[in-house]
Amino acid sequence: MTRRNTRSPRSAGLTGLAGLVATTLVLTACGAGGRDDDGDGDGNGGGASDVGVTEDSVTIGGHFPLTGVAAPGYSEIPTGAKAYFDYVNANGGIHGRKIEYIVKDDGYNPTNTSKVTDELLLQDEIFAMVGGLGTPTHSAVVDQLNAEGVPDLFVSSGSLMWGDDVEARPMTFGWQPDYESEGKIIGQYVAENMPDAKVGLFLQDDDLGEDAEKGVRQFLDEEIVAVERYTSGNTDVGPQIAGLQGAGADLVLSFNTPSYTALAQLVSMKLGYKPKWFVASIGSDPNLVGSLLSQFSEGAIKDGASALEGVMTSEYIPGTDQTDDPWVQLWQKVWDEHGAKGELTNYRIYGMSHAYAFVQALQGVGEDLTREGLVEWLEENGEGLEGPQLAPFRYSADSHMGIAGMRLAEIKGDTTEPLTPVLVTDIGDAEITEDSSGQADDAPPESGIPE
């Protein structure tokens, strides 16, 4: 049984082996064969700061969940940003440069975020990351971006991590109000206006819930009768809602993503649980929650948006309902001219808002665009940036925290009714004050492009 063909394929294998060895030897001979001592191999020097920038273009990227559970709503953010960049490009770009905006799908999975960030950095060679979305996702790549000196601007998440430690993460800038400040403002409002409430907390079990709880507890402690946490991805929130109901909470402060607002509303309806709801800005978009509600209930709830009637929330940029706001009018114009299919939504406005801030920074840095120059400019001028945000940014050499505050409002029909003026604060025990910067009253320039 051991007889074999005379033309054994193995002889081909041996020839191949010989060939490969020969090739390697040749390649080795071509190699440097030792290292010169003049140390010219440092690729991270000054020249590399211009990655992604040419005479007539600047390439930037972002990671967003375009598919998967987190896609509803969030996948619209980059479409809004893209529409605004297209608008700027159509008007000649910034300092002669067109903005090339590359969006990658990470499906809200940190492993994928790491992969697509490598793709953005190594293949697309982006100048900066703009608006990368999500706390668990972005935290997977924030160290890498900083280690490689890539500006990491306007992270679409309210975690403290993006701005509280400038030394550790010098290239990263936050964008929306952090969850702790939001928790503080909501906590103070409840303590002052509803002192008798039995408060329940409904929290996403990550930085979002943790930071928010820290903020809320500065003002409320004995009033809190129950704290329930859910894990993003697990769609059964029955036990948590039942827990809140069991503890007799009559005011639920919920810090969660829109899908979980819808799920929580749905379960409460099933259980006949009718507390007063206070949904943080991240999870309270009435249109999205409405459409999710009718989707989750398989059509049983027709007019989903009205399920949020009377729910309290917070706002830090004007939304689609405020049609007389000059910023919203600009966004509408941009979307009509350059938008993809679909209507202008609050998520698209969110995308346009951070796109606007980025364009403003490009405009401000000037023609010599470098990564470090961009970061320095933001640290020096960030607090005074115009824009749709109701309160100013907190950017400085010591802090990269985003928007400083928000106003509380109640959802009434298709719009919201303000409960408070714009309140600003900061992390830690910083005081909550009424905003005096007039940020909420500014208007975009005529051209719609920052000057």
Add this chain to the structure above:
Amino acid sequence: MAAAAARTARLRTALSEVTLLRHLVGAALGLLLVVLVLSAVDDFRRVQLAEMAYLGIAAGGLTVLTGLNGQLSLGHGALMAFGAYTTALLLPDRDGVPLVVVLLAAVAVTVVVGALVGVAAARLHGPYLAGATLALAVAVPGIALYFKETLGGEQGLRIIVPEAPTWADDATFFVTGQDLTPRGWIAFVAWLTLVVTYFLLANLSRSRVGRRWRAVRDDEVAAQLAGIDLARSRVSAFMVSAAAAGAAGAVLAIAVRLAAPSSFTLNLSLTLLAAVVLGGLGSLTGALTGAALLTFLPQVVTDLGREAGLDDIAAAELAPLVYGVVMVLVILLAPAGLFGTAHRAVVTRRTRRALAARAADGRASTGAPTDGSAGPTDSDPATRDSTTTTREGAQP
């Protein structure tokens, strides 16, 4: 001249008859190819190749379990999580444990878990086994959420990969004239792990242990009559497979610099199974083929979609669609998998030619062609199976 020919012939005989030698040569060649490829491509491809490596390692382990021992596991993604979290706990900062130790520790921890699961799995069959391992895939990510303090909860544990040692840096510079980039180093570690794993798996499957696994897979009663302990054989297969999954998990963790529960969902387990099925069940080369396809296909498809003028969302949605279509097509048109089908075709043709040659020599009565004619790929565990199948298929 005659002496040289005799030496070549001796070497050839040695290569074909000493499995270990043949596999060693194969591994060395593989490693050489890896170094050549890694030094020729850019950093982004290195990242992708590292991804292909960890999928390949895990799929290799799974293909040994499913293809050789006949046990189906839907929980290999969860086993990878054990490897990844072990790595993350050992590498909290830059002065962490040496990578070799980390990899071995990851393998050891996963083997222990694999043994526990294997003991349960050995009592189960078909859908029940699938169900039990499915439970593993669903439950394990929950462990990280429950022990939030140590395991980092939803956000997972970040990993700081130690820098490449100076010797590796110098060796790279010596051979290629380039500096060793961190990603190049990770890709090299990933592929070195793959080569070592495949070398060990290939040896094991050609050994007595491998023959027992196959015997158990093919006919339990016959295997028992031959004195094989069914449970022991099954548990050992599960442990070996788990070891590969542990190594894969460790490589994944250092490649993506993160161990988070969302990386180890059921989706990953199914991806591994898909890699095995796409490439060809029971074959290491097939597993690697499948891993390559699953690594490169989504990115290529998304880029093509974008070039064809689709918007970002539509392009992103194209990848899962094409993945599904490819899966259906492979199962319809090449049920033995991409590599399996190609390999089978080669073996069939070679068999026919050999038969014809022998018939012409008037010596056809000596029997069917032997395993020895299977050629350079017979380090592959599938070869024996394919040959058997071919032989069966050729019989009227």
